[in-house]
Amino acid sequence: MSDSGFALSTELGLWLVVLFGCAWIAFGWYLGRANKSHEDFALAGRNVGMALAAATAMATWVTSNTTLVAPQLTYQFGIWGMVGYSFAALGLILFAPLAARIKQLMPNGYTSGDFIRLRYGRAAWWAFIVISVVYAFGWLVSLGMAGGILLQALSGLDYHIGMSAILLICVGYTLFGGLRAVIATDFIQAVIIILGVVLIAWFLIDTVSLDSIHRELSGEHPQLLDLLFPAAIMFLFNNIFFGLGEIFHSNVWWSRALAFRGKVAMKAFLLGGLLWLPIPIVTGFIALAAPQLGIFPPSADMVGPMVAAEVLGKVGAVVVFVVVFSALASSLDSLLAATADLVTRDFYHKKFNPQAGDRQLMRVNRYSIIGLGVLTWLFCLPQIATLGALLNFAGAFVASTIFPVVLGLYSRRITGAYAATAMTLGTLLGLISYFMIGFYVAALISCAVSASICALGLWRSNSAFKWDQLAEREESL
Numbered sequence: 001m002s003d004s005g006f007a008l009s010t011e012l013g014l015w016l017v018v019l020f021g022c023a024w025i026a027f028g029w030y031l032g033r034a035n036k037s038h039e040d041f042a043l044a045g046r047n048v049g050m051a052l053a054a055a056t057a058m059a060t061w062v063t064s065n066t067t068l069v070a071p072q073l074t075y076q077f078g079i080w081g082m083v084g085y086s087f088a089a090l091g092l093i094l095f096a097p098l099a100a101r102i103k104q105l106m107p108n109g110y111t112s113g114d115f116i117r118l119r120y121g122r123a124a125w126w127a128f129i130v131i132s133v134v135y136a137f138g139w140l141v142s143l144g145m146a147g148g149i150l151l152q153a154l155s156g157l158d159y160h161i162g163m164s165a166i167l168l169i170c171v172g173y174t175l176f177g178g179l180r181a182v183i184a185t186d187f188i189q190a191v192i193i194i195l196g197v198v199l200i201a202w203f204l205i206d207t208v209s210l211d212s213i214h215r216e217l218s219g220e221h222p223q224l225l226d227l228l229f230p231a232a233i234m235f236l237f238n239n240i241f242f243g244l245g246e247i248f249h250s251n252v253w254w255s256r257a258l259a260f261r262g263k264v265a266m267k268a269f270l271l272g273g274l275l276w277l278p279i280p281i282v283t284g285f286i287a288l289a290a291p292q293l294g295i296f297p298p299s300a301d302m303v304g305p306m307v308a309a310e311v312l313g314k315v316g317a318v319v320v321f322v323v324v325f326s327a328l329a330s331s332l333d334s335l336l337a338a339t340a341d342l343v344t345r346d347f348y349h350k351k352f353n354p355q356a357g358d359r360q361l362m363r364v365n366r367y368s369i370i371g372l373g374v375l376t377w378l379f380c381l382p383q384i385a386t387l388g389a390l391l392n393f394a395g396a397f398v399a400s401t402i403f404p405v406v407l408g409l410y411s412r413r414i415t416g417a418y419a420a421t422a423m424t425l426g427t428l429l430g431l432i433s434y435f436m437i438g439f440y441v442a443a444l445i446s447c448a449v450s451a452s453i454c455a456l457g458l459w460r461s462n463s464a465f466k467w468d469q470l471a472e473r474e475e476s477l
Contacts, residue, residue: 008309008317013155016321017162021169024329028173028181038361041178042110042341043259048183050268053260056186057272059330060252061092062193062279071304074284082284088243092273095247099257099265101409105470112254112405113346118470119408120416127423128404129346131397132249136339137379138394140372143332144380150324153297153305154317163380166325170332171373175366179259182333189326193279196323200308200316201282207311208289238395242443245398248405252338340368395443396434400426402447403454411458412465418457426450 008016035041048056074081106115113132117125147166148159173181247253257265287303290296293310297303305324309317344365349356356364404419430446 008155008314008321010155010157012314012318013151013157013162013321016318016325017151017165017169020322020325021165021172024169024185025172025176027185028175028177030177031181031184032177035178035180035362038358038365040180041362041365042337042344043255044178044180044183046259046261048256048260048264050264052183052187053256053264053268054271054275055190056183056256056330056334057092057253057269058275059186059190059193059327060256060334061088061247061272061276062190062327062330070280070284071287071307075287075290075303078288081287082281084239085280085284086277087240088246088280089273089277090240091243091247092269092276094244095253095257096266096269096273098248098406098409099253099260099269100263102254102257103260103263103265105409105467106258108471109258110255110345111342112249112251113342115254115408115470116404116419117346117350119465120404120419124404124416124420124423125346127420127427128249128401129342131401131423131427132251132339132342135246135250135394135398136335136342137376140332140335140339140376141379143328143335144376146328147325148380150305150321150328154309154321160381164377166328166332167373167377167380170329170336171369174333174336175369178365179255179337182337183256183259185333186330189330190275192326193323193330194275196319196326197279197282199319200312200323201285203316204286204289204308204311208292212292238392238440238443241399241402241447242392242395245395245400245402245443245447249398249401250338251342252334255338255341336369336372339372340365343368343372392439392442393434395439396430396446397427399430399443399447400424400450403451407454407458412467413461413463414454414457415461415463418453418461422450422453422457425453 032041039045070082070085073085077084102109102115109115113125113129116128144163144167148161148163151157151162151165152159173185177184253269257269260268283304286307289311290303290307293307295303295306295310297306305317305320308320312319344361348364348368349361353360400423404414404422407414408419426446426449429449430442433445434442
C-alpha cells in the first residue's frame with residue numbers, strides 16, 4: 001500500500017490513465033485511416049473475421065457489470081450473485097442464431113431500429129427507440145461512473161477525474177477509428193481481460209485459501225452461502241431475462257451481426273458467450289474474501305478492486321487497473337459507436353435528411369459520438385446511484401423487447417400494434433415493480449407482461465408479413 005493508504009499513488013494512477021489513453025487514441029487514429037466510407041466507419045466494411053468477431057463479442061460483454069457489479073452483487077447476495085451473473089452468458093449464446101437470421105434478412109441493414117421500423121411500423125419504432133435511448137444512457141453512465149470508481153478505489157484520485165478520463169479516451173479513439181478501431185481494440189482488451197482475471201483469482205486463492213474464506217462466511221455471514229436466499233434466487237432469474245433483453249434489442253450487438261463476414265456471426269457469438277461464462281464467477285468470487293480480509297467498502301461497487309489490491313499489493317493494483325480499464329473501454333467504445341449509428345441513421349438520415357451523402361453521414365456520426373460523450377459526462381457528474389441499481393433500472397425497459405424482437409425475426413403473424421403495446425406496457429409495469437418490490441424482479445415482470453401480449457397477438461392476428469419487404473424497402477431508403 002502507498003503512504004496515502006491506497007494501493008496506488010495518485011501520481012501512478014494518473015500516469016496509467018495517460019499512457020493507456022495515448023496508446024488507445026493513437027491506435028484508433030491509425031486504424032481509422034482505412035475508413036473510406038460511412039459503411040467502413042459504422043460497420044467496419046462488413047468484413048470482420050472469426051477471431052476478431054468472437055473477441056469483440058466477449059470483450060464488449062465484459063463491462064462494469066462483470067468487473068465491478070458482479071463483485072458488488074456477490075458481496076450482497078453471496079453465491080447466487082456470481083452464479084446469477086454468469087447466466088448472462090445466455091444472452092450472447094442465444095443471440096447466435098438470431099445474428100445469423102439478422103444477416104440473412106437484412107444483409108445491407110445498419111441498425112436494430114431499421115428492423116423494428118420496417119417490420120412493425122412507426123408506433124413500435126418509437127417505443128423501441130425510447131427504450132434503446134434510456135438503456136444506452138444507463139449503460140453509458142454506469143461505465144463512466146465505473147471509471148471514476150476504479151481510480152478512486154485504487155489510488156484515491158478524485159472520482160470526477162477518473163470518470164472524465166475514461167470518457168475522453170474512449171470518445172477519442174472511437175471518433176478517429178469507428179467500429180474498425182472498436183473491434184481491433186476489443187481483441188487486445190479480450191486477451192488482457194482473460195489473462196488478468198486468471199492471474200488475480202490465482203493469487204487470491206494462493207494468499208487467502210478457499211478453506212479460510214468458507215470458514216469466515218459460514219461463521220459470520222452464512223446467508224451469503226445460502227442457496228435458498230429468496231432475493232438472490234429472484235435475482236438469478238431476473239438477471240437471465242435482463243441479459244437477454246440487453247443483447248437482443250441493442251444496436252451494439254446488431255451492428256456486430258451486420259459487420260461480421262458471411263456466416264461468421266453465429267459461431268462468433270456462441271464462442272464469445274462460452275468465453276465470457278466463467279469471468280463473472282471469478283470476479284464475483286473475489287468479493288467473498290472481503291469479510292476474511294476485514295474489508296468493508298464505503299460503497300458495495302468498490303469491493304472488487306479493493307479486495308484485489310489488498311491481496312496483490314501495488315503490482316496487483318496495476319493488474320486490476322489494466323483489467324477493469326480494458327473491460328470498461330471495450331464496452332464504452334462499442335456503446336458510443338452503436339448509439340451514434342442509431343442517431344445518424346434512424347434520426348438524421350431517415351427523418352431529417354434522406355438525401356445526405358456518404359461524407360455527410362460520416363461527419364454527423366462523428367458529431368453524434370462527441371455529443372453522446374458530453375451528455376454522458378454530464379449525467380455522470382452527480383454519481384446518483386450505485387452501478388448495480390443504475391443498471392438494473394434499465395432491466396425494466398430492455399426485457400420488454402425480447403419477444404417482439406424474436407417473434408419479429410421468426411414469425412410473420414405478429415403485428416406492429418401488438419409489438420408496440422408489449423414493449424410499452426411491459427416497460428411500465430416493470431418500472432412499477434422496480435420501485436414497489438425491488439430491482440431483482442423488474443426484468444421478470446417486464447418480460448412476462450410483454451410475452452403475454454405477444455402471445456395474444458399471435459393468437460388473434462391473421463396477417464402474414466413478407467420477409468422480402470425488409471430488403472426491398474431497405475434498398476429504397
